[in-house]
Amino acid sequence: MADIRVKICGLTRPQDVDALVQAGAAYAGFNFFPKSPRYVTPVQARELALDCPPGLAKVALVVNPDDALLDEITAIVPLDFIQLHGQETPERVAEVRARYGLPVIKAVGLSSEDDLPKIDAFMAVADQLLIDAKAPKGAKLPGGNGLPFDWRLIAGRRWPKPWLLAGGLTADNVAEAIAMTGAVQVDLASAVESAPGVKDPAKIAAFITAAQADPVPRF
Numbered sequence: 001m002a003d004i005r006v007k008i009c010g011l012t013r014p015q016d017v018d019a020l021v022q023a024g025a026a027y028a029g030f031n032f033f034p035k036s037p038r039y040v041t042p043v044q045a046r047e048l049a050l051d052c053p054p055g056l057a058k059v060a061l062v063v064n065p066d067d068a069l070l071d072e073i074t075a076i077v078p079l080d081f082i083q084l085h086g087q088e089t090p091e092r093v094a095e096v097r098a099r100y101g102l103p104v105i106k107a108v109g110l111s112s113e114d115d116l117p118k119i120d121a122f123m124a125v126a127d128q129l130l131i132d133a134k135a136p137k138g139a140k141l142p143g144g145n146g147l148p149f150d151w152r153l154i155a156g157r158r159w160p161k162p163w164l165l166a167g168g169l170t171a172d173n174v175a176e177a178i179a180m181t182g183a184v185q186v187d188l189a190s191a192v193e194s195a196p197g198v199k200d201p202a203k204i205a206a207f208i209t210a211a212q213a214d215p216v217p218r219f
């Protein structure tokens with residue numbers, strides 16, 4: 001079994017936590033972006049986070065949050081990471097890390113080579129990066145759209161900090177995505193749902209099995 005760490009994002013119900021634990025996920029993501037079908041309030045997230053056992057890291061996904069929102073979340077939700085998934089600057093990433101004393105995962109959206117310098121800019125200040133597909137113009141959500149990017153953009157690249165691969169990952173494509181990019185951590189939201197915002201335990205288990213399957217040797 002390959003040592004691939006899986007983050008499942010957008011949990012909304014207690015049974016979602018159970019499904020992650022059963023399947024062996026490494027991170028559980030709670031989505032605080034109000035326009036998302038996966039949105040939870042801080043009170044809901046607190047209940048879910050309290051159910052997470054040690055070894056399942058709890059991540060707050062926020063989009064361009066102000067301090068008031070982060071104060072509200074961090075006051076009641078026990079967290080291991082803050083995931084910034086908007087247009088935050090490197091300075092804002094550093095500020096959030098310092099103010100809340102939590103490691104920050106910064107999402108960077110890619111659609112072409114022109115986006116690659118952003119990775120280095122954030123690598124200097126974030127604890128981890130989440131390399132995702134850039135949301136198409138006019139998309140309602142800045143992430144969670146189930147769209148992959150061209151993995152060849154990052155094939156063969158190595159960075160000095162941990163990072164997660166995201167964007168349109170499914171049980172059918174995750175092995176190829178890992179083989180092409182060298183990712184050891186993967187993140188997804190939409191492909192493990194039976195409807196937007198409703199996680200499916202069978203899909204979660206199938207995804208994690210596929211992500212952690214030993215790679216087929218290429219001759």
Ligand SMILES: O=C(O)c1ccccc1N[C@@H]1O[C@H](COP(=O)(O)O)[C@@H](O)[C@H]1O
Nearest residue numbers: 009036143144145146167168188189190
């Ligand atoms: O999932 C959402 O609703 C969402 C909303 C706003 C910002 C980010 C969001 N999701 C993040 O995007 C990745 C990739 O999603 P998908 O697998 O392509 O659907 C997801 O894991 C979240 O980290």
